Amino acid sequence: xxxxxxxxxxxxxxxxxxxxxxxxxxxxxxxxxxxxxxxxxxxxxxxxxxxxxxxxxxxxxxxxxxxxxxxxxxxxxxxxxxxxxxxxxxxxxxxxxxxxxxxxxxxxxxxxxxxxxxxxxxxxxxxxxxxxxxxxxxxxxxxxxxxxxxxxxxxxxxxxxxxxxxxxxxxxxxxxxxxxxxxxxxxxxxxxxxxxxxxxxxxxxxxxxxxxxxxxxxxxxxxxxxxxxxxxxxxxxxxxxxxxxxxxxxxxxxxxxxxxxxxxxxxxxxxxxxxxxxxxxxxxxxxxxxxxxxxxxxxxxxxxxxxxxxxxxxxxxxxxxxxxxxxxxxxxxxxxxxxxxxxxxxxxxxxxxxxxxxxxxx
Amino acid sequence: xxxxxxxxxxxxxxxxxxxxxxxxxxxxxxxxxxxxxxxxxxxxxxxxxxxxxxxxxxxxxxxxxxxxxxxxxxxxxxxxxxxxxxxxxxxxxxxxxxxxxxxxxxxxxxxxxxxxxxxxxxxxxxxxxxxxxxxxxxxxxxxxxxxxxxxxxxxxxxxxxxxxxxxxxxxxxxxxxxxxxxxxxxxxxxxxxxxxxxxxxxxxxxxxxxxxxxxxxxxxxxxxxxxxxxxxxxxxxxxxxxxxxxxxxxxxxxxxxxxxxxxxxxxxxxxxxxxxxxxxxxxxxxxxxxxxxx
Ligand SMILES: Nc1ncnc2c1ncn2[C@@H]1O[C@H](COP(=O)(O)OP(=O)(O)OP(=O)(O)O)[C@@H](O)[C@H]1O
Ligand SMILES: [Mg+2]
Numbered sequence: 001x002x003x004x005x006x007x008x009x010x011x012x013x014x015x016x017x018x019x020x021x022x023x024x025x026x027x028x029x030x031x032x033x034x035x036x037x038x039x040x041x042x043x044x045x046x047x048x049x050x051x052x053x054x055x056x057x058x059x060x061x062x063x064x065x066x067x068x069x070x071x072x073x074x075x076x077x078x079x080x081x082x083x084x085x086x087x088x089x090x091x092x093x094x095x096x097x098x099x100x101x102x103x104x105x106x107x108x109x110x111x112x113x114x115x116x117x118x119x120x121x122x123x124x125x126x127x128x129x130x131x132x133x134x135x136x137x138x139x140x141x142x143x144x145x146x147x148x149x150x151x152x153x154x155x156x157x158x159x160x161x162x163x164x165x166x167x168x169x170x171x172x173x174x175x176x177x178x179x180x181x182x183x184x185x186x187x188x189x190x191x192x193x194x195x196x197x198x199x200x201x202x203x204x205x206x207x208x209x210x211x212x213x214x215x216x217x218x219x220x221x222x223x224x225x226x227x228x229x230x231x232x233x234x235x236x237x238x239x240x241x242x243x244x245x246x247x248x249x250x251x252x253x254x255x256x257x258x259x260x261x262x263x264x265x266x267x268x269x270x271x272x273x274x275x276x277x278x279x280x281x282x283x284x285x286x287x288x289x290x291x292x293x294x295x296x297x298x299x300x301x302x303x304x305x306x307x308x309x310x311x312x313x314x315x316x317x318x319x320x321x322x323x324x325x326x327x328x329x330x331x332x333x334x335x336x337x338x339x340x341x342x343x344x345x346x347x348x349x350x351x352x353x354x355x356x357x358x359x360x361x362x
Numbered sequence: 363x364x365x366x367x368x369x370x371x372x373x374x375x376x377x378x379x380x381x382x383x384x385x386x387x388x389x390x391x392x393x394x395x396x397x398x399x400x401x402x403x404x405x406x407x408x409x410x411x412x413x414x415x416x417x418x419x420x421x422x423x424x425x426x427x428x429x430x431x432x433x434x435x436x437x438x439x440x441x442x443x444x445x446x447x448x449x450x451x452x453x454x455x456x457x458x459x460x461x462x463x464x465x466x467x468x469x470x471x472x473x474x475x476x477x478x479x480x481x482x483x484x485x486x487x488x489x490x491x492x493x494x495x496x497x498x499x500x501x502x503x504x505x506x507x508x509x510x511x512x513x514x515x516x517x518x519x520x521x522x523x524x525x526x527x528x529x530x531x532x533x534x535x536x537x538x539x540x541x542x543x544x545x546x547x548x549x550x551x552x553x554x555x556x557x558x559x560x561x562x563x564x565x566x567x568x569x570x571x572x573x574x575x576x577x578x579x580x581x582x583x584x585x586x587x588x589x590x591x592x593x594x595x596x597x598x599x600x601x602x603x604x605x606x607x608x609x610x611x612x613x614x615x616x617x618x619x620x621x622x623x624x625x626x627x628x629x630x631x632x633x634x635x636x637x638x639x640x641x642x643x644x645x646x647x648x649x650x651x652x653x654x655x656x
Contacts, residue, residue, distance in 0.1 A: 092645035111561030136560040167650040
């Protein structure tokens with residue numbers, strides 16, 4: 001078994017293009033030269049799925065891909081385990097290009113390196129919950145006893161002990177997706193691909209599932225690619241977020257950087273409804289200054305809402321901010337926090353000692 | 363006048379056409395008949411074995427085994443009891459031997475139809491091109507009057523049970539092939555995608571996902587194949603297949619009303635038994651789908 005804490009490898013997607021249609025390769029040059037999705041469709045009857053995707057998916061972290069319906073999210077995630085073949089480009093993992101793997105290597109890659117969770121669960125209706133979770137292991141030829149032990153372990157971890165002998169149809173949607181999650185985790189793969197895994201669930205159950213995922217990730221450190229069209233979900237889960245529109249990545253970076261500096265009006269309209277106090281951190285608004293005379297000291301990663309609450313309780317207007325190592329880094333004021341939590345005006349210059357996320361510029 | 367009579371080909375030409383085709387076929391039958399007979403001989407052995415087994419064993423044992431099988435498949439005491447009563451009545455009315463022959467014939471034909479039909483159905487589900495070729499052939503097989511099958515078979519094999527089996531299988535196999543194809547094609551695409559994502563080979567996908575999910579549909583095919591075999595067994599008595607069909611044929615020729623009705627009813631009784639047992643079994647295969655979430 002691989003060490004789950006091991007470093008693993010980033011997934012590097014380089015100049016990836018996908019055109020759907022019988023003569024995809026022929027139209028690649030047009031698309032590279034700038035032909036858009038609509039023109040390609042009306043003129044040549046081909047669908048532009050993805051264009052010039054460059055994305056680094058960091059090992060051991062949750063990367064969220066966000067976008068509206070039809071933006072190419074499912075297409076993108078299916079390239080990582082090559083359920084869809086690219087028209088051009090590479091998907092590098094561990095020194096190998098998934099796009100060029102032989103069928104045998106690809107099979108092995110899917111079996112041992114990736115696992116997938118699906119929007120509509122995709123559980124086998126003729127298999128019990130336990131048999132569903134053992135599925136990936138059975139395919140790899142793991143022995144029956146070992147298989148069952150692993151499956152029971154993961155079913156317990158997602159809170160489904162006692163349901164092993166039920167059939168999927170007998171479970172609620174939330175429980176079915178927990179089975180889906182257990183099935184993926186039982187595979188012990190480094191990469192976890194989740195295509196709108198929680199989108200079909202009720203809001204409350206959805207939040208539950210997000211918590212389960214975050215809890216598990218704390219100890220598992222998998223490389224998770226999570227697809228969603230929901231910004232709140234993206235901000236809650238994503239350590240890195242990439243936004244897709246018409247098959248193109250229009251912005252990528254941390255949730256905070258996207259909320260603070262939306263690259264265009266499209267994204268700005270997206271992030272407008274966000275509760276900014278739940279996304280922006282203290283470090284972002286702290287000013288470099290010598291320690292102030294205040295009883296409150298908080299780390300830079302504190303969310304503005306929490307910081308504001310602490311200051312209000314302490315009946316003070318200023319807070320000393322410390323960096324990850326606990327060293328003094330600057331001072332933030334309550335007034336600035338409130339200003340930042342309210343929707344920004346155009347003349348608000350982002351006062352920040354944090355110089356932004358480098359990947360935003362990329 | 364000329365517009366009323368159809369301008370048909372001359373009698374001579376028509377006779378020449380028939381003679382040429384018949385002649386060619388007869389030559390073919392003469393040249394390959396023995397080889398084909400040798401190839402199909404094992405079917406005859408299998409049939410003889412099963413028939414002898416059912417006729418030479420004590421009737422009580424045969425009755426118990428049949429009812430046991432029906433009970434295992436249907437899990438219903440009503441169907442089992444009905445089967446037992448029907449068989450007892452059949453025996454009392456002197457049709458035991460013919461019934462046993464018919465049952466063995468239907469069993470052998472069904473086994474063959476399933477053994478050939480499922481692989482063909484699978485191949486068809488995997489290739490649209492093959493499907494395009496096979497579908498019209500199946501249409502032809504299903505619309506052709508069943509008697510017509512008997513002619514080429516008899517020309518090659520002569521009268522007897524083996525040609526009977528071949529004619530019955532040809533007649534009864536289309537639903538087996540069609541429903542296997544349909545069942546596999548109906549499997550949800552997202553399940554196949556999940557199987558792919560976990561690294562299944564195409565054989566694993568077939569064995570673990572497609573066939574199990576297609577099984578209820580395949581069982582419906584088995585059921586139809588059994589029913590059609592049973593119907594065709596009666597027709598096949600015209601070329602020497604022994605069993606319940608022969609007395610029916612005799613009854614038609616001699617206007618023996620009671621004999622015809624009795625044997626006809628025996629066939630109906632067997633048909634109902636087979637039908638109920640296989641349908642109950644097929645329903646049980648779908649149990650996991652019915653257990654909906656409250
Ligand atoms: N097999 C295909 N053939 C042709 N076009 C396709 C195919 N698959 C996807 N597309 C097209 O590619 C585009 C991206 O589709 P994709 O399913 O990736 O979107 P998505 O972001 O996942 O949307 P959703 O939120 O609805 O799932 C769409 O315009 C879609 O119509
Ligand atoms: Mg999608």
